[in-house]
Amino acid sequence: MEALDEWLTTVREENAAFRAKTGAIKLAAFRAISYLLAMPRRLAKAVRGDGWASSVHDHxxxxxxxxxxxxxxxxRDLRDHPWTQRLKQALPEIREELADVQRSFSLARYDSDLNPKRWTAYYFYLLGRPVREHLAACPRTAELLRQVPHNSFHVCFSAIxxxxxxxxHSGPINGSLVAHLGLEGCAGARIWVAGKSAEYRDGEVLVFDDSFVHWVEHSGTQTRYTLMVTFWHPELTWLERIFLKRVVRTAR
Structure with a gap:
């Protein structure tokens, strides 16, 4: 994408505004608790010689x-997340339910107001809360979601x-990852994550870390539909997961 440096500046400014609104005391508490809960992982990595600190990436x-x-x-490598095969296997059933609810999509939470071609979504979970009427309308997809390790932050059908x-844009934390299952109309759709791109394909899964700046462009001729599933970073402890779920429920 052209002018990526300008977009990175915009993302930094948006995040700075969010942190200013959150307040220095809450951010300091978040940092202190997260470092305390991560101590077992940090010690284990130090013993193995992997170092104590997280690597730093500009994006x-x-x-x-x-x-x-x-x-x-x-x-992310799909081999590190074998449960994503369940998404691929359930593709025919998910597509059937997608067809039943396509007219019920609404503006996505993070849609760009700078783009007249809107991003719409049909939420199953958002910021830790279930959308019960949507789960009831898609019972086979709901059953699938009970079988995979989603964290309920942002689980939905997505359309561009x-x-x-x-x-x-970027996501709230580096402890949550994202899986996208291509459902239909994926030809011509591409995602960039930290400047590296991957093509969407019908019936295939992409997994990425949305704490990196990422964006999507769709040059195809049909609406691109995916199933989006957020899930925990596999290195998180169960205590960290409980803590983060409480935090994200109150974010933005």
């Missing part, structure tokens, strides 16, 4: 301070119109 810009000592990879795009 990794979550809203909240980085959680320490987590593996940092913008695009032909020639549409989603401007560069």
């Amino acid at each position: 990794q810009l979550p809203w909240l301070p980085l959680l320490p000592a987590l593996k940092t990879t913008p695009m 119109e032909p020639e549409g795009s989603l401007h560069p």
Whole structure:
């Protein structure tokens, strides 16, 4: 994308505004608690010689301070997340239910107001809360979601119109990852994560770390539909997961 440096500046400014609104005391408490809860992982990595600190990447810009000592990879290897095969296997059933609810999509929470080709979504979970009427309308998809390790932050059907795009942005924390299952109309759709791109394909899964600045562009002729599933970074402890779930429920 052209003028990426300008977009990175915009993301930094948006995150700075969020942190200013959150307040220095809450951010300091978040940082202190996250470092305390991460101590077992930090010690284990230090013993193995992996070092104590998280690596730093210019494009990794979550809203909240980085959680320490987590593996940092913008695009993830599917072999590290074998449960994503369940998404692929359920593709025919998910598509059937998608067709039943396509007219019920609404403006996505993070849609770009700079792009007239809107990003719309049909939420199953948002910021830790279930959307019960949508789960009831798609019982087979709801059952699938009970079988995979989603964290309920942002789980939905997602749609981007032909020639549409989603401007560069980042997610709230580096402890949550994202899986996208291509459902239909994926030809011509591409995602960039930290400047590296990958093509969407019908029936295939992409996994990435949305704490890195990322964006989507769709040059195809059909609306691109995906199933979006957020899930925990596998290196998090169960205490960190409980803590982060409480934090994100109150974010933005």
